[in-house]
Amino acid sequence: MRKLIATVVVALAVASPALAEESVRIFDAWARASVLASRPGAAYVTVESATEDQLLGVATPVAGQVMIHAVEKDGDISRMKHIETLELPAGERITLAPGGMHLMLMGLQDKLSEGTTFPMTLSFENAGEITVEVSVLGIAAVGPREAAE
């Protein structure tokens, strides 16, 4: 019996990352090169979930803390708003981009240098944890696609 439970646990552990990758897709993970290590950096991703899900949190070894920020426009004033969780409606592509939603990287170990990459782990309510490699683009970059064009 104990052996059976162990087998099931192992099977689940192996199966869950595969399931996660199927339900949630993350692409175009990039960050803008930062000027000073003591200033927050910003990272951007595009997320799409086949089923309804929620992004609960983000972590990376290069920063002490990652916060999900939305930008509220009140006329001409931009206010950054810290959001606890990001709703992912089924099948809808959510793009974080400059001037809008972004991941604020606080407590950077070092400034983000162009041409480097770093791992970032996104935790979803249903899909679990997914780690992606984030490309650090130039300080003037507006996105990985524009850069490629």
Added chain:
Amino acid sequence: MTSTKTTQLRRIRFSLWILVAAAVLALGGAYFVRMIGVREPPPVTVGEAAIRSEFSLIDHNGNRVTEADFLGHWQLVFFGFTHCPDVCPTTLAYLANVLDRLGGEVERVAPIFITVDPSRDTPQVMAAYVQAFHPKLVGLTGSESEVAAAAQSFRVYYERMEEATAPDGYLMAHAGHIYLMRPEGRFEDVFREGEQSAEEMAADVLARMNGKQ
């Protein structure tokens, strides 16, 4: 005679009631606006004569400067802060891109970044920050009151927002415009990153500098 007087009194009373009603409506309206948190929009409309380039601040080399130091140059002015992770670097990178597209005419332009967070943005911090974006970019800081006065002259709105999870427990909210000021310090136009490409903004700025618009 009496009846005329009564009519007059009635008229006066009626007028007074109208005044009272208007006052109640105005006050109530103002209170309602405050209650729902609607702020007066900053007057950044095109052609706003009240917007002027007037300031006394410290540049990123530690020198006291005023608008007089930039007279004769078309000024491109943006207010922000260095702890701003997204809008400020995006806008400054865009501004740098515009400058690169002005060719030799860039010598007639003074791009200026004024912090709204002077307690953290010292001249040393501003120096490291502006140099990362463009060699011509000038960073300005000062005391809280000097920065407030500069923002007032540009009619720029900003505020400190308490946010426990942010560095030092606060963020700044601010208008994200780039002001184009004429060589004598008068307002010419306002641009916003994302509303036109860097090429388009550069072409527009060049046309204005050369009197084609």
